[in-house]
Amino acid sequence: MEGPAQVSQQAEVAAEPAWVADEAEGVRLPDMTYTEQETELRSAVRSVLADRADFNAVLARTETADTYDTGLWRALASDVGCAGLLIPESLGGAGASFREAAVVCEEVGRSLAPVPFLGSAAIATVALLAVHDRGEPGAELAGELLSDLAAVRSTAALAVPFASVPGNRVDPTVRVMPPADGDAEGTYRLSGTVAGVADALPADMLVVPGDGVPRGLFVVRAGEAGLSKSPVVSLDMTRQLCDLRLDNVRARRIAAGQRAELAVAAALQAGAAMLAAEQLGLADRALEITLAYVKQRHQFARPIGSFQAIKHRIADWWVAVTQARAASRYAVACLAEDDPDTRVAVALAKAVCSETAVLAGQEMIQLHGGIGFSWEHPAHLYLKRAKSSSIALGTADRHRASLAALVNLPPAPPA
Amino acid sequence: MLTADDLRAQVRAFLVAHDPAVTERMDFLRARFDAGLAWVHYPAGLGGQGLPRTLQKAVDAEFAAADAPTNRPERNGIGLGMAAPTILAYGSDEQKNRWLRPLWTGEEIWCQLFSEPGAGSDLANLATRAVRDGDRWIVNGQKVWTSSAHMAARALLVTRTDPDQPKHRGLTYFSANMKAPGVEVRPLRQATGEAEFNEVFLTDVVIPDSDRIGDIGQGWAVSTATLMNERVALGAFVIPREGGMIGFSAKTWRERPDLRTPGLHDQLLRLWAAAEVARLAGERLRQQLAAGQPGPEGSGAKLVAAKLNQEIAGFEVELLGAGGLLYGDWTMRRPDGADFYGRDAGYRFMRSKGNSIEGGTSEILRNIVAERVLGLPPEIRLDKDKPWKDLPR
Numbered sequence: 001m002e003g004p005a006q007v008s009q010q011a012e013v014a015a016e017p018a019w020v021a022d023e024a025e026g027v028r029l030p031d032m033t034y035t036e037q038e039t040e041l042r043s044a045v046r047s048v049l050a051d052r053a054d055f056n057a058v059l060a061r062t063e064t065a066d067t068y069d070t071g072l073w074r075a076l077a078s079d080v081g082c083a084g085l086l087i088p089e090s091l092g093g094a095g096a097s098f099r100e101a102a103v104v105c106e107e108v109g110r111s112l113a114p115v116p117f118l119g120s121a122a123i124a125t126v127a128l129l130a131v132h133d134r135g136e137p138g139a140e141l142a143g144e145l146l147s148d149l150a151a152v153r154s155t156a157a158l159a160v161p162f163a164s165v166p167g168n169r170v171d172p173t174v175r176v177m178p179p180a181d182g183d184a185e186g187t188y189r190l191s192g193t194v195a196g197v198a199d200a201l202p203a204d205m206l207v208v209p210g211d212g213v214p215r216g217l218f219v220v221r222a223g224e225a226g227l228s229k230s231p232v233v234s235l236d237m238t239r240q241l242c243d244l245r246l247d248n249v250r251a252r253r254i255a256a257g258q259r260a261e262l263a264v265a266a267a268l269q270a271g272a273a274m275l276a277a278e279q280l281g282l283a284d285r286a287l288e289i290t291l292a293y294v295k296q297r298h299q300f301a302r303p304i305g306s307f308q309a310i311k312h313r314i315a316d317w318w319v320a321v322t323q324a325r326a327a328s329r330y331a332v333a334c335l336a337e338d339d340p341d342t343r344v345a346v347a348l349a350k351a352v353c354s355e356t357a358v359l360a361g362q363e364m365i366q367l368h369g370g371i372g373f374s375w376e377h378p379a380h381l382y383l384k385r386a387k388s389s390s391i392a393l394g395t396a397d398r399h400r401a402s403l404a405a406l407v408n409l410p411p412a413p414p415a
Numbered sequence: 416m417l418t419a420d421d422l423r424a425q426v427r428a429f430l431v432a433h434d435p436a437v438t439e440r441m442d443f444l445r446a447r448f449d450a451g452l453a454w455v456h457y458p459a460g461l462g463g464q465g466l467p468r469t470l471q472k473a474v475d476a477e478f479a480a481a482d483a484p485t486n487r488p489e490r491n492g493i494g495l496g497m498a499a500p501t502i503l504a505y506g507s508d509e510q511k512n513r514w515l516r517p518l519w520t521g522e523e524i525w526c527q528l529f530s531e532p533g534a535g536s537d538l539a540n541l542a543t544r545a546v547r548d549g550d551r552w553i554v555n556g557q558k559v560w561t562s563s564a565h566m567a568a569r570a571l572l573v574t575r576t577d578p579d580q581p582k583h584r585g586l587t588y589f590s591a592n593m594k595a596p597g598v599e600v601r602p603l604r605q606a607t608g609e610a611e612f613n614e615v616f617l618t619d620v621v622i623p624d625s626d627r628i629g630d631i632g633q634g635w636a637v638s639t640a641t642l643m644n645e646r647v648a649l650g651a652f653v654i655p656r657e658g659g660m661i662g663f664s665a666k667t668w669r670e671r672p673d674l675r676t677p678g679l680h681d682q683l684l685r686l687w688a689a690a691e692v693a694r695l696a697g698e699r700l701r702q703q704l705a706a707g708q709p710g711p712e713g714s715g716a717k718l719v720a721a722k723l724n725q726e727i728a729g730f731e732v733e734l735l736g737a738g739g740l741l742y743g744d745w746t747m748r749r750p751d752g753a754d755f756y757g758r759d760a761g762y763r764f765m766r767s768k769g770n771s772i773e774g775g776t777s778e779i780l781r782n783i784v785a786e787r788v789l790g791l792p793p794e795i796r797l798d799k800d801k802p803w804k805d806l807p808r
Contacts, residue, residue, distance in 0.1 A: 032699040033706050291789055306792035311785035312778070318789060319715035323689075326696035352692050400684040409668055409683060412675035 030333035032326060038103045044080050045107040053113040055378045061114055062237035068202040073115040077152045082117055084150030086125050091143055092150035097336035098270065102277035102328065109281030112238045112385050116155055118278065119199020123271040124156035124207050125149060130263035131217065131255045138254030145205065145219060157203035158267055159244055161196045165394040166268040167402050169261065176212035177248055188218060188251045194244040201231060201242050208251065209264055217260035218251035236388035238381055269346055272393040273331045276349040279357035279389050280328045283321050286360040286382045290367050310367060317363050324356040344406050351399040354390035361386035417466055419473035426452060426477040435483040444486055444520040453519045461515050486521045489752060493563060494518045494525030498571055501641045505629040526567035528558040528591065528615055533808060536779050539582045539635060543617060545574035554620040562753065564600045564613035567593045571641060573634045578804040585803055586634030590626045607765045608745035611753055654694060660727040660756060660763065661690035667734060674734055686727050693719045711788040718780050721770035724755060728763040735760055
């Protein structure tokens with residue numbers, strides 16, 4: 001290569017790079033592109049969200065009593081079939097993979113739609129699938145619940161704090177109590193609290209890790225006596241958290257002991273990958289909105305997007321999104337194929353996409369200037385969703401710590 | 416259309432007719448070119464068979480399996496990667512026949528005479544003059560940052576032929592004979608201590624008009640075609656995990672627990688994650704192209720690689736502590752080619768500083784991403800419509 005500084009501004013993106021054919025020897029990575037079916041699903045989801053989750057509607061809803069849009073969720077869940085994407089066809093679902101689910105997450109992330117896709121159709125569904133697929137005693141009940149989810153008869157949430165970290169054991173804060181007089185065989189009673197649960201507000205079925213004898217995973221119907229859900233004022237009101245309080249609530253057990261822990265671990269891992277896809281969508285859409293703005297906003301008699309101070313920030317942001325997309329697609333492809341590299345891939349994706357989404361939210365506000373700091377503009381909701389998501393299901397730092405163990409880069413010894 | 420198996424059969428038949436064990440190396444390579452097995456995507460008669468580029472791999476593998484001599488492509492990167500596609504696109508039939516065969520066999524190494532002391536990012540401002548004299552041109556000027564010039568037989572040369580035109584319009588492109596009288600090559604010692612590059616002084620160098628590539632005044636379009644191939648060659652090959660710059664730091668980290676601190680651990684993990692994602696992004700781009708869905712993502716690959724190489728190499732020197740105070744060798748040397756990763760940490764640290772300058776500065780690349788990919792308004796240009804000779808400099 002010749003020396004420094006010689007591609008001029010006129011140079012074009014090449015049409016047929018020389019290295020296309022040069023497959024790296026011994027490197028075989030899963031397909032990180034979007035398939036045709038995934039692109040079709042994206043269009044279907046985007047058209048529903050465009051109709052029903054425009055920014056003004058999303059903003060207005062954050063200041064109402066029902067911060068979740070159950071009507072919109074019904075449309076996505078039933079009409080597009082999002083609720084049962086991950087559920088096998090034998091249980092009434094679509095039998096799709098994490099690749100398709102991630103595309104829905106990207107679209108939800110782009111629109112900030114207040115729907116419980118992540119909590120119900122991904123996290124709780126994966127917990128139930130983990131139980132169902134093992135064919136153990138609770139499998140049949142898990143199958144029935146999955147059928148309810150696929151048919152949109154029910155919406156579920158896993159009762160763990162949204163800030164839970166995949167790979168770390170979740171110590172249940174709910175205790176298993178002795179059965180009450182007159183309880184039917186197989187009924188359990190649960191007491192305790194779970195703080196900061198995502199997507200539990202619209203859920204009528206809670207999947208609850210419980211401690212004590214027996215330790216396990218339990219299912220609680222939202223209408224049961226003794227169960228209360230207290231909405232909390234959340235940084236991200238497009239995904240309002242709630243605190244759960246269980247006071248001797250009736251429950252059914254679907255998994256016991258280590259099987260319950262494995263189900264929760266699988267749910268959190270998949271949840272982190274799905275949240276990373278949401279973060280990718282968020283960063284992508286925030287960039288689109290900002291790009292359109294800097295092209296039309298004039299100061300000093302020229303579009304502000306003609307200043308290099310703006311262009312270079314936008315270019316770096318776009319590059320960050322291309323990197324995040326690779327990380328996200330790799331993670332969902334690994335999850336879909338149950339690749340041995342899945343844990344590395346998910347930790348990498350959540351670490352990278354968390355930072356890219358926060359960058360996007362911050363750049364969106366700054367590059368919009370004054371209007372970007374106003375309540376009437378979407379930028380603040382993007383930043384709030386981004387920051388909140390970066391803490392949920394493991395911060396970037398936590399995921400990098402997981403990577404350290406997985407790829408043998410051990411921490412410094414104590415001083 | 417021919418398949419990979421057909422080509423493998425062709426190679427086997429060729430090897431029977433030209434046993435590499437008893438055929439002189441250059442005779443073998445010339446015969447391979449003439450058989451259309453040099454680069455199958457090139458046209459028939461020019462070393463190829465007009466086939467998809469993807470089939471070349473099977474041909475190369477078959478020759479390698481037979482222990483056949485290669486054309487040593489690493490010695491002629493500019494020739495194969497940049498000169499050949501430029502000649503193919505803009506050269507006359509006579510030029511293609513004259514230049515491509517010795518280029519491919521490696522008999523003629525090519526270099527690229529583009530950058531000048533006063534024309535770096537603003538290449539179109541170049542001042543090397545070519546003045547017509549009947550059926551030949553007389554060239555005077557100075558070029559800089561030229562790799563391989565000391566080994567090259569021929570050069571890609573862009574010159575100013577009409578200073579009264581605006582800068583992009585008065586350029587003309589040539590192939591220059593590097594052995595011609597008046598061509599002086601001097602090593603250009605760089606910050607690492609060695610000299611990968613050269614300065615080339617051109618004093619009354621005579622170039623026949625038959626060595627002009629493209630029309631008079633078309634030099635900018637031809638240069639752009641050359642540069643397209645450069646930037647693509649520079650940032651987007653797929654490597655195994657830890658196969659790039661990060662591999663050195665990861666290895667040191669594992670082998671030297673005494674060097675570990677909590678702060679460095681955090682930095683290492685950030686860099687490791689960024690390097691791994693850049694690797695995945697490169698692979699994703701390749702998958703997209705293979706699936707016929709080319710995206711613009713490649714435009715960012717060199718930006719990412721330059722930044723990462725610099726950060727990682729800087730980290731590595733700091734990780735080494737007292738060892739980072741040392742440097743392998745400041746002796747002025749003439750390496751065969753560019754080596755970003757070779758030698759020691761100090762060398763990597765210094766060499767990587769060039770990565771955000773060579774082949775387009777990161778600032779120019781950000782402009783390209785912003786304007787070409789994202790459609791932001793172009794820079795306001797004060798120099799576009801003025802005669803080149805009237806521009807301030």
